[in-house]
Amino acid sequence: MRISQFFLSTTKEAPAEAELTSHQLMLRAGMIRRLGSGLYTWMPLGLRVLRKVEAIVREEMNRAGAIELLMPAIQPAELWQETGRWAVFGPQMLKITDRHQRDFCFGPTHEEVITDIARRELNSYKQLPITFYQVQTKFRDEIRPRFGVMRAREFLMKDAYSFHADAEGLDATYQTMYAAYSRIFTRLGLKFRAVAADTGAIGGSGSHEFHVLADSGEDGIAFCQASDYAANIEMAEAFAPAAARAAPAEAMRAVDTPKQTTCEAVAALLGIELTRTVKLLAVMVGEKLVVVLVRGDHSLNEVKLGKVSGMADFRFATEAEIRAAFNCPPGFLGPVGLDRAQIRVIADHSVAALSDFVCGANKPKFHTAGVNWGRDLPEPDLIADIRNVVVGDTSPDGQGTLELCRGIEVGHIFKLGDKYSEALGAQFLDEQGQRRAFVMGCYGIGVSRIVGAAIEQGHDARGIIFPPALAPFDLVIVPMGYHRNAEVKSAADALYAELLAAGVDVALDDRDERPGVMFADMELIGIPHRVVVSERGLKEAQLEYRARTDSEASFMPLADAGAELARRVRAG
RNA sequence: CGGGGUGUAGCGUAGCCCGGUAGCGCGCCUGGUUUGGGACCAGGAUGUCGGAGGUUCGAAUCCUCUCACCCCGACCA
Structure with missing residues (x-):
């Protein structure tokens, strides 16, 4: 992409509405623009990042055997009335009436719709297990939208639902999803932790949340360094004191x-x-x-x-x-x-x-x-046990002591059981020809939230430091005097063409801007690799290279720069 | 939902207390000079002062209502 043909909209100052660093940086970088409370336009730059997250999520869901479909964002009230959640969901659900005065909602989640699909389409145990997923815009009318894209009302979510003949089948898929989620967050380059979670109102027998670790996170996590124990603070078990109560020594x-x-x-x-x-x-x-x-x-x-x-x-x-x-x-x-x-x-x-x-x-x-x-x-x-655990408590698994940290919930996997299949009468015929309700699991990832979480985890005084897998561009070529110096222009163009051909998502900053402006913009938007083409470098047949995380630039020979840069990009 | 705060040009803000018709920085446009870390000089455009009503000769400023947005809270006695 030639930046002159792209749309960049960076600012030096952040709008007053943004409190959180990641929110400020997303606005300054021109990734998002606010339309209303909890409603954001993904500008071209931000959309590139969002798409990269989506692509990785899709690849790994497909790899895990899940099958993509796309359900309507708008859902009829009748389905929700069948499960009783029309009333239960309450004001968090955006309700809509059509011209015939029929009630609908903008889907906050899709258990009802997918279970309706299952009850119509799945008839036999021979079709099981099966997992469907979609990447869909959801709307939840949050009490207090905040932190930009991290707690928005409209947001992009990957939600998957699995159907099984029995609990064992569910357990197997749950493990598969757990592994797929771990792969996803690892590939995204995020520091994360899977934690045991409260199943909450949804019920069910098991649940894990995936948290991106960040001090600004809204959730408390208790974890143990000595083992891999980690739990949501709501869940983390406090060990009863081992020692017996001491005898009274004082008078009241x-x-x-x-x-x-x-x-x-x-x-x-x-x-x-x-x-x-x-x-x-x-x-x-x-x-x-x-x-x-x-x-x-x-x-x-x-x-x-x-x-x-x-x-x-x-x-x-x-x-x-x-x-x-x-x-x-x-x-x-x-x-x-x-x-x-x-x-x-x-x-x-x-x-x-x-x-x-x-x-x-x-x-x-x-x-x-x-x-x-x-x-x-x-x-x-x-x-x-009715208290919150504190730092230094014995870990519930008996190994070592607990520490606390904050996390941003970006994924949640659930064993749902038959709550929805029972309510909606979603059944199949088993080997004995008996009708049975599906055993279900559901698995969500907050796709748009991940972008905010990644920035919360990766930034410095100059701007965003994207994990390479998420960056809007892999590498940027910044020519010194592109519009003044024919040699610089041709060298930059040649390198650009070579990297494009090598499959690198490369940007060429061919704007007629001063170097400082280009450097500052490219650092703000968090491009992982930068190479400078300059007249004085070309004299020595050298290019200047600097990774976003490097404190200083280094030089490389012009001759095999294309191959070398492509190699560095692939290395991440 | 409760409490607090803020709305002035695209963004950041001054002016408001103490009424006299709006200023600055960034950005934008034109010309020139510049060109390795957010340039400089000269000229220029852009404001229903969130909206409605009221007080007043006169309202960004005072009053009432309203809308939007932000922050805190909705548990530790």
């Missing part, structure tokens, strides 16, 4: 805490470890108060608490409800002296293992120290 006593309403402040005042304080969280299940206890240095994991029996629909108590129940404002609440016939107490393992701990006194401006289970208050009604 009230302590003055006039202004100390947090565990941190109380611990500081008393000069004790934060790990010896207990935090009380008042939650409501219906109209009934439940007391939840975690250690002062820990935080509640709401997903885990929601899985505790009877706690599925809990919510946090309001301040008014707290005052009504405890006759005490928040900040001084504790588990001692509660009417346990009325109030259920759920304690985290780490709290149940404490002795001589400190908690609120249920009396303004007082806490209680030296508290012991069994002596000063009854044992908890339930002891469970």
Whole structure:
């Protein structure tokens, strides 16, 4: 591509709307332009990158045996009413009415449509297993679109769905997809991690998320260096303390805490470890108060608490409800002296293992120290893992300790089971001639999000550093004086032609711009390889080469430059 | 949804408090000089000041409504 024939639209300054580095760089590089909240045009430069991601995803899906199709973006309400998700999906779903007043939605996902295909097209176990996929534009009306293309409302997704006769068949395809996803993200040149994930509302027996590691990621990940354990923070299991609870050593006593309403402040005042304080969280299940206890240095994991029996629909108590129940404002609440016939107490393992701990006194401006289970208050009604893991916790697989990092979710694979096939009556005949519902899996990749995630992971002060597989061009030729010097022009043109012939996705910056402008643009848009053709270089029969990640340029002989550059491009 | 903020030329912004009809940088156009790190000189174009209504002799500026966008939050007592 000759840049003079292309469309570049770079800027020095980023629009004020962009907060995240990758978002700013995508705007400055002219990859995307915002049309509305969460809606982006992929400009020619950005589209090149998006297409490269798509191409790799397609190749690997095909390699894994999945078959591409394309379903409508607009879907009739009836299908969603069959599975009950028309109501469940709620405001995240963009609903549309046609001229006949019939309801439709802009598809946020395609389980219903693909299961409808399956119920019509797949009749026999002999057709199984089979996996379909598509690359489709989805729309989800996010509460708060942000970070540009990373949490957009309209976005490009690769979604795949597999159909099986039984759970074993699903397991096999799930493993195949897991491997395919690992290949995809490796080929894309991203630092990523597959993590065990919560199956959430979709249900099912297994799920992994693929995260691109980045500090700005929206998700917390716990992982272990000593093993390959990695889990979404919602899922990561906290090990119960191994040691038995120590015997009481202190007498229970009230302590003055006039202004100390947090565990941190109380611990500081008393000069004790934060790990010896207990935090009380008042939650409501219906109209009934439940007391939840975690250690002062820990935080509640709401997903885990929601899985505790009877706690599925809990919510946090309001301040008014707290005052009504405890006759005490928040900040001084504790588990001692509660009417346990009325109030259920759920304690985290780490709290149940404490002795001589400190908690609120249920009396303004007082806490209680030296508290012991069994002596000063009854044992908890339930002891469970309800906290978030913290750095240094023992890994659930027993090997080493946990570390935490942030990630951007770019892929998610699910064992769906028969939820959708049952709801939609999608069945096949097995070897015995029996009708059975399909066992299903689904596998998503956020194609457009990957572009943002890659930039989040690869950039410097000059701009984007694309992994070679994603860059809009493999290599750029920057001639010094293309429009003034015939030798430079012919050398640049010759090299351009040679690289094109060698199959390199090469750009020739033949704009009549000053060198500084060309250098700055090409660095901003993240081209991995740059070669400068100049009059003084040609005198020595040399070209100047610099990789985007190099700190300095180097020289190479003009004679075999084409072959050498093609080699470097292929090496990545 | 709750809270906060911002809307002035394509982008970034000043002006707003204290009303007098809009300025700067980048970009864009013309001419010239330049040409290895976002050039310089000269000239030029581009603004319904987000929209509607109101107050006023007069509104970017004050008031009311509205729209859009951004940020934070929607859990740790």
